[in-house]
Amino acid sequence: MRPLVCLGLMSVLSGAARAQTGPDFGRHRGVPVFVSVQIGGGAGMVAVGGGVRLAHQRLEPEVLVGRVPKRYSGSPLTIFTFKTTYVPLRETLGPHWQMGGGLGGFINYTHGATLLNSKDPRKYPDGYYWFSTRVRTGLYVAPRLSYAGRPSTQHPHPPGLTAYAELGTNDLYFLSRVTNRNSPTLRNILTLGFGSKVSW
Template sequence: MMKKRFIFSLIMLLVVFRAQALPPDTTYVEKAKESYYDKRVHRYRKHWAALIPTQFIIQNAGNMGVVSAGLGWDYGNRRQWETDLLFGYIPAHQSTRGKLTMTLKQNFVPWSHSMKNGWSIEPLTASIYINTVYGHEFWKSQPRRYPDAYYNFMSTKFRLNIALGQRVTMTIPNHRTKLFAKNISFFYEISSCDLYIRSMILDHAVSLNDIIGLSLGVRACIL
């Protein structure tokens, strides 16, 4: 009887050691080849995801209203390109009502210099943008009340602008980025438009100080 128990215990012990020596169970999953439909869906989603704005901007002046606000997209290998869509407001002043503006702006940020404590500076920003003012007072083509070709190549409906500026950016710590944004930039720009530049070229009494303006703004990177 004792011999049988000893043999049984020995067999059970060998079974346990054998089970521990075996490699853990693995599940082999064959990777299915991606179908044409799956590839098309992924491209579709990728293109739509690119339309999600990555920035929020608020700015004063800049030939686009006393205050303007809108959304922006940054892209490129170093996020050096930006496209902004802004809507602004011009108070009534001498007119009977205030007016709304819309601006499409393209920015180029060549480089950024990192500083201490999460701050960085963009020494140069270059922008070109076109804006329009909503209202019947502004025309796209020259009205008949003006002599032929008097304003042939320009309109009061659209203005082409250029600007140069600088930025200072504050990076928000990771544990606080969920509150609003991952960084906030404070910037200034010096700008002018095609109409002002034309006036300085045609009239020598108009100086450079007469055609440039200062603009201040805040840009928050939300993605």
């Protein structure tokens, strides 16, 4: 019985030691906040925003504002995106690095003169489109790599940096694929984005 108790205490102590030497991504502060920059992924050519980390830093709701320049769309487009990423997979790589995998969903609204309003009776008959062409919803998967800064006396909890990719699709692309099996191809309905987050 005594050897089992000793083994149990050793495992608890070793786990505590690993937790102390693992990356610090804000677990000793209040609710961690972050700012983010993203390229592509349906949020605009470049989008900026921020959010918070909840549920033991596994849930990341955020808001982004993105832009598409005039030369790529006929007139400038502004895209407002709300998205949430859930990160169930996290693996510590040494004292400062962490690798993870997440999945999430988003909804965005695009403002710009080049997009026709699907509910405008002057453009489309009633019921032609049952959804708005300006509002998109979608899903994505998001691998990531994070770095926790080296703590010091002056900065015991330095900012953390996360780089991520997002591969996903939206409702319009998905419905186009389902209703037209020969076109577009699976590759054409996927969106790809890259971004980074700085957290405190």
